Amino acid sequence: MQFQITQELIDNVELLIEEKNDAQLKHLLDEIHFADLAEIVDELNLYEATYLIKLLDSEKTSETLMELEEDVRERILDKLSAKEIAEELEEMDTDDAADIISELPEDRVENVIAQIEDNQHADNIVELLAYGEDTAGGLMAKELVRVKETWTVAGCVREMRRQAENVTRVHSIYVIDKEGKLKGRLSLKDLLTASTKTHISEVYIPKVDYVTVDTEGDEVARIMQKYDLEAIPVIDNNGVLVGRITIDDIVDYIKEEAEKDYQMAAGISQDVEADDSIWQLTRARLPWLILGLLGGLGSVFIMESFEEIMVNPAYRTLFFYTPLIAAMAGNVGVQSSAIIVQGLANNNVKGSILQRLLKEIGLSLINGLALAAIIIIFGLIMGQEFTFSITIALALMSVIIVAALVGTFVPIILDKRGIDPAIATGPFITTSNDIFGIFLFFYIAKMMLGF
Structure with missing residues (x-):
């Protein structure tokens, strides 16, 4: 129990x-x-x-x-x-x-x-x-069991007993040469079944996955996940075995990184906890709130440049669709960026930029057509002028395509420049797509309706 x-x-x-x-x-x-x-x-x-x-x-x-x-x-x-x-x-x-x-x-x-x-x-x-x-150097522990390729099985067992006293869990046995360089790993089964006089060089497995001390934590996690490793050895720039990273350490690292990315996606720029001081929480949240405010002010100036919509009763209906357009732009952008950020983290974003472009355009067209059809049906039910419904539907499709592209390429560009792409989600994408969405909506409406 x-x-x-x-x-x-x-x-x-x-x-x-x-x-x-x-x-x-x-x-x-x-x-x-x-x-x-x-x-x-x-x-x-x-x-x-x-x-x-x-x-x-x-x-x-x-x-x-x-x-x-x-x-x-x-x-x-x-x-x-x-x-x-x-x-x-x-x-x-x-x-x-x-x-x-x-x-x-x-x-x-x-x-x-x-x-x-x-x-x-x-x-x-x-x-x-x-x-x-x-880095792998910062994540590794020095405690491990290492044996030399020149030892016999009997000598190896004696040395392993001595080393294991300082190791909490023995995941793997690593084989090194006289200079301490990693040569391979030792199977416990082969060790137990071999003659006591057999040299380790005759029974060890030369193929072993490893990382260097400078390998980024994300890459360590990817390798251990890909090959289902419980532990991975760490070598220095000369190939000398210096430590190991165990699965519990990498799980803790992944958890911490996920929490950071989640907070960053929510518009929190620092790693904070619920019971942190008001000042710490304010410093973490305020920068993104300011970004959102600036984006909102940008939307105000855009709407002001199309003030004839509010002045002319014939077009005033368009104004009431502004929140819908902004919300859809933000939602589509966040969806696209979230998928790309996850793909970048898992190293699953394959193919060229052009292929990604064509895929996003195709996906956006399908989603846009479905949502545009709903807008037209809604307009017919509400008795709205068909021209208005077509204008809003076309604007919505355009906004969805642009928002999807922004949500896709901003994380990719940030990643290529060595910046955490997680900052692309949340307020950053939402604010930028709100501005693009409102501008496109009014611009398309102006072209279609001729005001």
């Missing part, structure tokens, strides 16, 4: 903390999984959460800290001494420890690293901090 956090449990934990009944508190939480413990910590105030982290063994609390939201974790770490943080880091894999270090204020980083007793662990963390956050 899945563990459930109850108010009774939270109340009990708070009471034991208040009474400083450490023995009973440890007994209560001893069998609780670190992920469930993180949920409990989330329900406590800062003093209670810090008390719990300090009380329990670092073997469990280090995992618990990694499960917490970043802002919650930062507040707790702020209450811990450099020595206490170092004790937590010593229980973590190097990639997680590097993530924690990167969240600390600069003036604390050196003190914390100096308190780590395992010098090799400390050096590995410092090495990881030198890589870009969204």
